[in-house]
Amino acid sequence: MPREMMYGEAMSTAIAEEMQRDDNVIFYGQNMAMTERDPMLKKFGPGRVRLAPISETAEIGIAVGAAITGLRPIVELWMSEFMLVAMDQILNEAPRLRYMSGGQVKVPLVLKAGFGFSAGWAGQHSNCLYHTMMGIPGLKLAIPSTPADAKGLMTAAIRDDNPVVYLHHYMLTLDTGEVPEGEFVVPFGVADIKRAGSDVTIVATGWMVKKALAAAEQLAQEDISVEVIDPRTLAPLDIETIVKSVKRTGRLVLVDQAPRQSSAAIVIAGEVAEKGFEHLRAPVVLVTALEASVPYSEPLENFLLPNEEKIAQAVRSVVGERAVRV
C-alpha cells in the first residue's frame, strides 16, 4: 500500500526501516541525537545513533574504518559542500581500499547530504558538486527526485556493499508523493522515464526533473511531446535507457543545475555522442547554470539557474530543426 509522504520523510523512513532490519547499520552526524527525546536515539540507542562534532574528515574516515571492519555506517553531512573539507576520505580512501586490497575488503557506507539549495544561500551552500564524484571508480552516486525514489534509493544505498554518496535536493524536501510502504528498493543504474514522449528526450536530475516535467507539460500544449528521463544514479549511469530514448526521439536536451563544465550533462552528452550519434537529428543542447558562483539576491540567482522557460526554449530550438530529419 503506498502512502502519501514528503521527500524528506521518505529518506528518514528508509533509514529507520533499514536500521530495524540490520543491526550493523549505524547513523551519525552533526547536530543530531542531541537529547534523549530524539526519536531515532530512543528507538536504536546511543550505540547506533550518535552525535558527531564538526569534523567531516574524522566522521567520514571513521565510517570508512567501521565499514571495512563490519558495520554499515550512514553519515549525515547535511550539506554537500561540507564534504569538501574531507575530500581525501570520499575520493581517495572509501572508493580505493577495496581495489588496493585486491578485493579483500568491502566498504559499505552512505554519505548523505543535501545539495543545490536555491533559496538565497549564496556562493558556498548552493552548489552541485556531483561531477567531482561521478567519475571515481569504486564510488556510487544516487540523486533522488521524488519521495518514492528518495526511499527506494536510500534503501538500496544502505544495502549496497560499496561507498555511496546520496545527494538529496533541498528544494524537494517538502514535496509529497506516493511512497510504497515496507520494503522498497530502487535498484542503482536503472534510469526512470518520468514522462513518456516522442519528439524530444530530456535528461535531468534532482530538482531539474521537476522543472523539466513542468516544461514538458507546457510544451504538450504546443503539440511537442517530451520524454523526461531521470537517471536516478549518476554512478552507475544508465546510458542505455537514454540512448534508447534518443533513438526514438532523435533529439536530446540535457538539464543540469551545475555549471556546464562541471555538470553531469556534459558527461552524458559525451556518452551519447559516442553511442547514439547516428540517432541524433539535431545538436544536443545543454541547459545548465551559468558560469558563476551562485549569487545571493533572488533575481541574480534566478538569472543564473536553469528554469522552466529556458528548458522549453531549448526544446523548441531542437524541434525547430526538424528539417534535418533523416
Next chain:
Amino acid sequence: MTNKETFGKDRLASSRIGNDRLIWMYTQMARIREFEEHVKRTFLEHPGAMRGHTHLADGAEASIVGALATRSPTDFVMPTYRCHGQPIVLGTSPRRMMAELYGRKDGLCKGFGGSMHLADPERHFPGTSGIVGQSIAHAAGAALTAQVKKSGQIVYSFFGDGASKQGAFFETLNMAAVWKLPVVFILENNEYQAYTNVKLEDANAQAGDPLSKKAEAFSIPGATVDGKDPLAVYDVVGQAAERAREGAGPTLIESKFYRLSAHGNAITVPPVPTQFPEHEAIGVYGNKEEYKAAKEKDPLALFRAHLLRRSVATEEELNRIEGDAHAEMDDAVRFALASPLPAPEEATKYVYA
C-alpha cells in the same frame, strides 16, 4: 609520562614476560629487519622489479613488536603506508608480502596495492592509506565497530610524527575521546617527516616538549616511551590497551626511535633505476654524526645484548634465529620472483563489491 594521571594499573608487566615470549619478540624483530633488508637489496639485485614508492620499518622493530606483544588475537592493527612490519608479527606470509611488492599474481593484494597498501583482513589488518594521517580515522572506525558490536576488540593505530600535523589526527583524537573508542594511538616519532626533521615542523618538538603533549588537548592520557626498547613499549602500550579494553577510551603514546633507512626509495622517472638513497640526516642535512649515533643504538643490537645479559638465550640461539629469518626472507624473494605477473585484463576487477 606527560600526564600525571596514570592510565593503567600494571606498569611493570614486562618483568613477567617469560623467556619463550622474549625470544618470540626477538624473532619477530629479526624477521622484520630481514624482510626490509631483502626489500632494500632488491633495488640493486633486481632493478625494476619493484615500482613506485617503498617505505621501510628498520629501526621501528622494537616499537612494533613491543606494542603488538600486548595484543589479543582478534584486535585490529592499522598501520600506515610504512606497513611491512606489523603483518610480519601478525603471521602474514612474507612470501605473499614480497610477491605483492614485486607486483605479482600471488601477492597479498594480487598486485593491486603494492608496498604501501598491504592488507590481511583475516588477521585483522584491514588495510592502509598512502595519504599521511588518514588511516588514523580508519583506526578509530575499526574501534567504533568493536564498540558497537561489543566484541571486546581494541585497535592499535600506528602513524608517524608527520601525521600528527594532519587535520585527520586532531579530528579523530577528539572524536575518539568523546566516543571513548577502544583505540591505542601509537605516534611513531622517528624524527623525520619524510625529509623534514621534526624540529622544523612540530610546535611541541620545537619547544623541547614531547609530542605526547598533544594528548592534553583532548584530555586523554599521553605518554612518551623509548621505542628502541620493546619492553618499555610493552609496558606503556599494555597500560593503554588495558584502558581501552576497560572502556575508558583512547590513549596517545609517542614511541621514540630513529628510522634507519631513508624515507623511501629515490623518486625517479623510468627508465632511471631507483634505489634507497642515504638517510636524510646525511643526504639532506649533512649530519653524519647523528646517523652514526643512531646506528649505534640499533634496537635489534640493544635487545640482543639485553637477552644475552639476562641469559634468556645464548649467542648460538640468537644466531640461529637471525639465520632462520634470513633464510625465510631469501625464500620469500625466490617465491616472489617465481610468481607470475597478473593477467592485464584483471585491472578492472575489484572496483565494486
